[in-house]
Amino acid sequence: MTMRPAHVQTGTNNRFTRLRRCLLAAALSLPLPALAAAPQACGTVIVPPGVGLGTPPASVTSLNPFLISSAYNGEASSLMYYGLLYINRDHKIVWPRSLATKIDVSKNNTVFTVTMKPWKWSDGRPVTTRDVKFTYDLIKRLGPTYPGYNSGGVPNLIKSFDILGPETFSVTLKHPVNPDWFELLGLAQFVPYPAHAWGKYTINQMWRHQSDPAFFKVVDGPYQLVKFKLGRFIEFAPNPTYQGHKSQIRRFIMTFLHSSGSEIEGMQSGTLDVSNLPFSLWNAVAKLKDVRRIKMTPNFGFQFIQLNYKNPAVPFFHDVRVRQAMADAINQEQVVHVLFHDASKPEYGPIPVIPSTFLPPSEKAGKYPIGYDPAKARKLLDEAGWKPGPDGIREKNGKKLAFTLLTPSGGTTSTLWTEIQQQDLRAVGIDMKIRQVTFNQLMALDYRPLTWEAMAFGWSLGSFPSDAAQLGSKGSYNQEGYNDKKMDELLAAVTTTPGLSALYAYEKYAVEQQPIIFQNDTGVVVLARKGLRGIRKFISPTGGWSPQYLHWTTPDCASQVADNVAPSSP
Incomplete structure (x- = not known):
């Protein structure tokens, strides 16, 4: 699994995160000029980290996949190392x-x-x-x-x-x-x-060299590292000894941006060749010349509110009725339609809705025991002993039903979504305050349980949707301290029982318990420069990148505007 910024689409790849999932779409079936029939290495492609994931742009901070796991770092490191297994969107090994x-x-x-x-x-x-x-x-x-x-x-x-x-x-x-x-x-x-x-390095030495280009000289993937300027950009060139599909571009650059608007500006100015289309700027693409809009397969995962069971300031998270009320209070249908242009579907459990391969039959029909129902949410809170106070916020034993949600900064859509949730929760008497921090700060705080009460994250699954890493009491990503004996038993059965019956039982219990507040993923739309092809092979639903399949179709591809931008300078 991979933790990712909240309210964004991303994926996980078998090559760079720990439990990866689906991938590979068919290549675009667009007619190419005769020149493209004879592939040649030429041109540069420049992208921000997170392309194809729908994530707010950010920086690569480490190239060592053993030490720091994030979608951005994984995209970079996966270019240099060839994966043992490659998994497609049907959850099969390719x-x-x-x-x-x-x-x-x-x-x-x-x-x-x-x-x-x-x-x-x-x-x-x-x-x-x-x-x-x-x-x-x-x-x-x-x-x-x-x-x-x-x-x-x-x-x-x-x-x-x-x-x-x-x-x-x-x-x-x-x-x-x-x-x-x-x-x-x-x-x-x-x-x-x-x-x-x-093998000659200690773990401490690996830690010190995790962003040192000299450490990553020996590779077996399609690209080799040329330059890495922390906070600015990272540049790759084709690995001449790579035995797979040869790169048809001569440079691939990840330039580090820190706002969704900068992606659109980069596409408009010509300093980016591919970017995400931020949902908040959906209409802005109409003003971009020579840019295509490509709808991608949603992430095999979900968004969620992580609840801190270790923090004594928010003991009410231990009450399943409060958690169910939170899930019932949030209007996912509205969010999917208004913010994400119907690019995804509501989601109330750990098994992704798209594709529906692993969903129980009832959920394939859209029937969940949890769903948008404010009246039910109020009733659950009443039963739990939380009564409305003078300001409408519920109280119990002199304590308000209130908590602070940490959410990553830099995404307009993320902010809007969080504010909608805030309004939905307040309508049933729950006060959720919002505090924005950078994604890297969020990850650092996640390991300090007394510094936070709730966090907003996205989650990417492996090709088999068992989430023991997060929901198991001893899971490697269980920083929130969730501990449920029955959940552990159900997760264990998923790993040992062939077929889908154990998976269905686990899903049913997780939906009922809401150990985290499950939410819909967003889907993602990518913008690409008109003369650039191979986008669907470049971006996989697992979050992995294969830029060796990108190629320019224009006769003067070597003189693309991207060849002369700042990142090419030392």
Whole structure:
């Protein structure tokens, strides 16, 4: 799972976050001029971090996926390292785009034997199972400080990791599992990293060098790092030794912006080639010349309000009736229509609505026990002993039903959405104050439970929608301190029971309990310069990037305006 800025669309990729999910759409079937029939490396493409995720623009702060996990950092690091597994939007492994060529599973679902294709690092050395073992060993060394610790059962479920040859390894588990769950959420984490280059460093040294270009010289992905200016930009060039689809552009630059409006300005001025279309600026695209608007597949995840069960200032979050009332008070239908132009659907549980692959039949029909119902919300609060005070805010034992929500700054739509929620909650007698901080501040505060009461986040799932990382009592992302024995039992059953029955039971209980206040994802729309093609292969629903599929169709692609912008200078 990956934490992301609130009220935005993003994804997770098997290559750079811990439990990844779907991806790959068909390429755009647009007619190209004859020149494009003979691909050639030319031109530059400049984008802000977060493209295809719908996230407010921000900065890349680290390139080491073991240390700091965020959608922005993951987009950058994934360009340099080739993933063991590549998962499409149907939640299936795409073998031609994976380092692995097959997975053999024992009859008792405890031994997974993986065969890899021949592959090379940029310094000429072969990528081997020793590099995969290095990844596994590093996860064990990092322990709970690893962002995806125990996601997909890695590493605690693993009994042994055995190298059977340079291109074959096996993982033996402590007990039988649901094979789909372990492959998509566990094995997908085993991205090989260069043991011969990284193995000489301690963890403290890795931490100090996580933004040092010299540390990341040995790569096996489509791109290599050229420059990294913290707070400004990061520049990549094609990796000449990459054995996959060759890049058709000669430079790929992520320029760091810090407001949604700057994306539109960049598209208007020509200093950006691809960006998100902020929903708050939906009509502004009509004024942009030579720019296309492309609707993308929504994130396989959800938005949510994280409730702090560890903070004694907000003990009422422990009452399920209060949580249900909060969920019933918020009008998701209105938000989806007014703010997100019907690009998503209401969502009240941990299993994403789009695609509906894993939803129980009743929820496919749109029937939830939770939904917009202010009258029901008021009744629940009455039953919980919270009575309206003189100002309309409910009180109990001299305490007001009030809390402060921390939400990331920089997004107009995010702010509007939060304010709508604030009004909806106040209408039933709940006072939610709003405090905006940067996303990086939000992530830092999340690990200090006495400094916050509630936070707004987005969440990206792996291809199998089990959320033990956040909702399990020992989950690696359970900073809020949620602890429910039945939830742990249901989550455990999801990982061991083939089929979908256990998943349905987990979903039903999570919807009823609202351990976090589940909310709809947003969908995302991307803006692209008219002469740039390959957008749908560049951006996957998992949040991963494949800019090697981008290409300019204009005859003078090498002289695109983007070639002369500031980031190309030292």
